[in-house]
Amino acid sequence: MSQIHEKSPQHCAKKKLINIKNHHKKLFYTFTTFILTILILILLVWLILHPTKPEFVLKEANIYQLTLSGSHLLNSSIQITLLSKNPNKKVGIYYDEIQVYASYKGQRITLDSSIPPFYQEHNDNNLLSLVLVANRLPVDPSFGYEMDRGQMAGRLVLNFKTNGQLRWKVGTWVSGRYMLIVNCVVVLPFGPSGPAGPLTSKQGTQCLTTV
Template sequence: MSRVDEKSPKDCAKKRFNFNKFHKKFFFAFSTFLLTILSLIFLIWLTLHPTKPQFSLKDVNIYQLNLSRLNLINSTIRLTLSSNNPNKKVGVYYDVLQVYASYKGQIITRQTLLPPFYQENEETNLLSASLAGNQVPVAPSFGYEVGRDQRIGKLVLTLKVIGRLRWKVGTWVSGRYRFNVNCVAVLPFNSIPSGPLSSKQGTVCSTVV
């Protein structure tokens, strides 16, 4: 008579227990490894802690600022910005840079796209942009605001830069971060187009990342 081996319910339960225990150990080891990597990245980031780039407006010239009866404006503006990376161990990739001008909260030029570039640590670069507005719609009060500033003899123009950047630490490169730059230029308001409105006084801009 042949012998039949049968596993008891106790043995099966024991095997199921060992199988689940293996999965728990694997999950715990993987979680520990992932947490260690994330902690290391965070520690590097916290130690270096990149400082946001600094922008300043070097000069700005308004060559055209004409308003039609239909509340459409034509404008031509040229400007030079200085961009500085104050970090000692962190580089900056500027992937997107768009510049435009506004007056009294109203946009008067189209967005101009500047070429992307990489900025080394503690490096300073000059950025030049030509802004133009062709039949840009403005509020009915725009003409009154321009006339009042002309009587006062002072025009306050806002230059804005919006874009995306990435930090570079050694061989590690971060994800993209949005940034906004806001520059205010005060120009003597005499006459256009007999002569451009110009300002060459360096103005520190505010930067938000």
């Protein structure tokens, strides 16, 4: 007579619970391995290509108006030309939501001017021309005093600041958005006698770019 081995309900439940746990562990390990593989591939692509931040040069600046109305309301009209360079050999750049304004002694002297979104191929250059204006823009009461000091010193130092976002493009892959900040400093001659025409600078100033 053969011996019959019967498993208790408790034993079966314990075995089933162990199988469920093992199944969950396998799923977790598979998912983790997949995510790590994707991250490693992205990191390798990034390290191999190593995108270099774009370069900007202020090619020209022309100040047509910079006058106070009353003691603290400013009217301004400035035209600038920026040269944008993509130094990467295999990486394109999408520029999004680009805003540019001018400042003097830490004070805004124009409103924001927008540059339409554009795509820049690798090893490509783009000329960006725009006009920055303000009409009765409130400024600090000390603005007129600072302008007088600059005129006595014979020079006017302005900052042109660009804020926006960019995305890298490698093949068909496009990265997420990165903050772009560009700061250009220009020194214009500003003698006591005043200019006969617009204040102009064509010195080709290299700008500081942060990504």
